[in-house]
Each structure stands twice: as structure tokens, then as C-alpha cells.
Amino acid sequence: MSESNESGPPPETRQQIMDATYEALREHGYADLTMETIADEFEKSQSLLHYHYDTKQDLLVAFVGTFLDRLVDAVESADADTPRERLDATVDLLLSDPEAHSDFQTALLELRSQAPYVEAYREQFVENDAHLRGFIADIVRDGVDAGDFADVDPTRVAETILVLAEGARTRTIVFDDDDAIDTTRAAVDGFIRSHVRAD
Amino acid sequence: MSESNESGPPPETRQQIMDATYEALREHGYADLTMETIADEFEKSQSLLHYHYDTKQDLLVAFVGTFLDRLVDAVESADADTPRERLDATVDLLLSDPEAHSDFQTALLELRSQAPYVEAYREQFVENDAHLRGFIADIVRDGVDAGDFADVDPTRVAETILVLAEGARTRTIVFDDDDAIDTTRAAVDGFIRSHVRAD
Known part of the structure; x- marks a missing residue:
């Protein structure tokens, strides 16, 4: 993570990102999951997703x-x-x-x-x-x-x-x-x- | 499977193929397993492997x-x-x-x-x-x-x-x-x- 997002997203955004991750996992499975398929389920901008989580791996660790x-x-x-x-x-x-x-x-x-x-x-x-x-x-x-x-x-x-x-x-x-x-x-x-x- | 190999390989060959599959799984994991990585562990010819099993999936079902x-x-x-x-x-x-x-x-x-x-x-x-x-x-x-x-x-x-x-x-x-x-x-x-x- 970059310095600017060390503390993670604010709670509401974080919850939306976790909900999007859940939906993307349901729809695509793990093997076909990408930051793009998660972004597709996220109401806000894709750049906001990337701002908070550098990689799919970072995001999934937070999700777990x-x-x-x-x-x-x-x-x-x-x-x-x-x-x-x-x-x-x-x-x-x-x-x-x-x-x-x-x-x-x-x-x-x-x-x-x-x-x-x-x-x-x-x-x-x-x-x-x-x-x-x-x-x-x-x-x-x-x-x-x-x-x-x-x-x-x-x-x-x-x-x-x-x-x-x-x-x-x-x-x-x-x-x-x-x-x-x-x-x-x-x-x-x-x-x-x-x-x-x-x- | 083609008609010629419906009964499967003879027991000794079958055992050698299953041993090769086991070694290839240990070495490469499932995601990177291919018929080629299995053939690399098989003492006999790659064509013999393909003769008995059309696909990796066929082979893994037999293995299980x-x-x-x-x-x-x-x-x-x-x-x-x-x-x-x-x-x-x-x-x-x-x-x-x-x-x-x-x-x-x-x-x-x-x-x-x-x-x-x-x-x-x-x-x-x-x-x-x-x-x-x-x-x-x-x-x-x-x-x-x-x-x-x-x-x-x-x-x-x-x-x-x-x-x-x-x-x-x-x-x-x-x-x-x-x-x-x-x-x-x-x-x-x-x-x-x-x-x-x-x-």
C-alpha cells in the first residue's frame, strides 16, 4: 500500500468494496477474479478502488x-x-x-x-x-x-x-x-x- | 477415449502413468500441470501417454x-x-x-x-x-x-x-x-x- 492509504478506506467505502468483492467472487470464482471484475461491482470509481488497494491480493487479504x-x-x-x-x-x-x-x-x-x-x-x-x-x-x-x-x-x-x-x-x-x-x-x-x- | 484404448492401459503401464502423475502434481501443483509435465515424469514415450489418455482431465479422473x-x-x-x-x-x-x-x-x-x-x-x-x-x-x-x-x-x-x-x-x-x-x-x-x- 502507498503511504496515503495506510489506514485503509473509510468504513462506508470499505464496506462497499468488500460487498463488491463478495459479488465478484460469487460471479467469477477465484481463478477469473481481477481488479476489473471487482470494480464492475463497485458503485464508485475504479480509480478509488485502486487508490485503496494496490493489487487483487491486497484486497483479498483485507476481505478475508x-x-x-x-x-x-x-x-x-x-x-x-x-x-x-x-x-x-x-x-x-x-x-x-x-x-x-x-x-x-x-x-x-x-x-x-x-x-x-x-x-x-x-x-x-x-x-x-x-x-x-x-x-x-x-x-x-x-x-x-x-x-x-x-x-x-x-x-x-x-x-x-x-x-x-x-x-x-x-x-x-x-x-x-x-x-x-x-x-x-x-x-x-x-x-x-x-x-x-x-x- | 478412442475405441482402441477403452479398456485402459495394461496394469504396469497404468501404474507408471499414475506414478508420473503423482510426481508431476507434487512438482508443479494443479494449476501448472499439463500432459507435458506428466510426460516428463513418465519413463516411456509421450505418445504412449496420449494414446491411453486424451486429456489431462481424463488422466486426473483415472488418477483419483x-x-x-x-x-x-x-x-x-x-x-x-x-x-x-x-x-x-x-x-x-x-x-x-x-x-x-x-x-x-x-x-x-x-x-x-x-x-x-x-x-x-x-x-x-x-x-x-x-x-x-x-x-x-x-x-x-x-x-x-x-x-x-x-x-x-x-x-x-x-x-x-x-x-x-x-x-x-x-x-x-x-x-x-x-x-x-x-x-x-x-x-x-x-x-x-x-x-x-x-x-
Whole structure:
């Protein structure tokens, strides 16, 4: 990034750019995504897009960086107060209808598959994952402290949930398998019932 | 395929072509894989490669089709007789050292991410998955019949194991995360102990 845009675009512009990126990924997939296809979805000028993000890679890293905020915001605004309700709400969101956004999920798996080749993608995915794992582990820890959950290892529980969610998303996309989410939801519920809950 | 090669290459040639495909995928990844890069790894003539497989896509479908045979052969030749031992051996193989073959696993995730775009890939992945699910479910069913396992739904158990294995593989590749396999192995063992085994 050039010096002038180090702090990033103002929030409203940033949101419009992220929305345009989402639409362009849905429409073109990752392989055919360019700054031009993103600009086509952006209401403002193409030069404004280039002013804020030098390359497609810069933009996609910023885009991936918004995922976690959206998930955390959604959990915070869900009607969930106890650790058990908050954990359920988080699992719901992790497994929420990828079929409903399957073009986007398809593009996202392509993007994830590029992490071994593009270090900036990997770093952002790793950062997201560490935060998400910490977010879930904090919920589990609260539940352990409150006596709602058994004396489990919160990080280990978070990792198991994330492995299941990752597997379900990948299978849904690769196999076009509607059942993967339901199977996984049942597996996560069984895991939480038998390994996490105190009762 | 042309009429002359409908039955496919003889076993030894087929094995050499599949070995060459594996090496080319490791070396070049999926995006840069061509019939030429595969031919470079093939001891025999390039024309023989083209004689047996018209396109890279044909060849990769055949390549993916060999995965399951290898897994089943490995389980059959493992020192595992009881359903419990056979289930353990299968999980071991599903989760075996992807880090040791990480270039190949990286290429394989790229290939899987193309399933929504290339129907022939999706069909082969779906076929593999159905066979693998059936293979695992049969082991579980044998265990239920023998009284080693509780009265579980064999297909549901197989799906849960496959979701966990898929998630672990994807996370290992995307995050370069050595721990994903260990975490998953512990989660699968916990799942089998508490949900599958009769004792």
C-alpha cells in the first residue's frame, strides 16, 4: 500500500468494496477474479478502488480479514447469553447454509487452496483461525467456570469444532452434498453433549 | 477415449502413468500441470501417454480413481483382524502424515476445489467418497454384529469420521498446521470410545 492509504478506506467505502468483492467472487470464482471484475461491482470509481488497494491480493487479504468480525458480530447480536447458548449460536453460524451461498463458498475454497502458494493469504487465514479458536475457547472456558461444562480443555474443544466445520464446508462444496452439514451438526451436538456439557 | 484404448492401459503401464502423475502434481501443483509435465515424469514415450489418455482431465479422473484401491489395499494388508483394529487402521491411513506429502496434498486440495467446475472430477470424488463411506460403514456394521460396538448407525459413524478427516486435511494444508492431525486423531478416538465402542 502507498503511504496515503495506510489506514485503509473509510468504513462506508470499505464496506462497499468488500460487498463488491463478495459479488465478484460469487460471479467469477477465484481463478477469473481481477481488479476489473471487482470494480464492475463497485458503485464508485475504479480509480478509488485502486487508490485503496494496490493489487487483487491486497484486497483479498483485507476481505478475508472481515470474516471474523462478521461472525463475532453475529454471535454478539444473537439471542444468546449463557455459554451454552453462545456456543450453540457459534456452531450455527459456522455451519450456516453454505448451500445458500454456494458460489461464494466455492470461490472461497479455491482461495483457501492458494494459501500454500500465497503467504499473505495463509497469514490472514491463520490469523482468523487463531482468533476464532480463541473466541470459541473463551466461550467454553466461561462455561467451565460457570459449571455448565465439564472440566474440558477449551482450546482442544474449539479445535475439534473447527475441524468438523472445515470438513463439512469442504465436503459440501466438493461433493455438492447437502447432508454434510446435517451430519456435522449432529456430530457436533453429540460431541458437545458427551464431551463438553457437565450434565 | 478412442475405441482402441477403452479398456485402459495394461496394469504396469497404468501404474507408471499414475506414478508420473503423482510426481508431476507434487512438482508443479494443479494449476501448472499439463500432459507435458506428466510426460516428463513418465519413463516411456509421450505418445504412449496420449494414446491411453486424451486429456489431462481424463488422466486426473483415472488418477483419483486409484486412491480408494490404495487405501483399501493398505487396510487389507495391515495387521488388523477385528472390526476395532480395522477401524483404527482405516483412521490411521485417512490421517496418515499428510505433511510428509504436503506438495501432493496441496495439489490435491486445488484439484478438489475444481470439482464444482469440472463435473468429471466431482463424479469421481463422489464415487470415491460413497465407496469409502460404505467400506467404513461395513467395518462398523461388523463390529455392531460382533458386539464390539454399540448399536450405532454405521453410515452416520462413517460420515462423521470422513468429515473429521476432511477437516484435518484441509486445515493442515491451508494453515500449514502440524497439530490438526493430532487434534483430529484425539477427536476421532474420543468419538469412537464414547459413541461407537460397546465397552
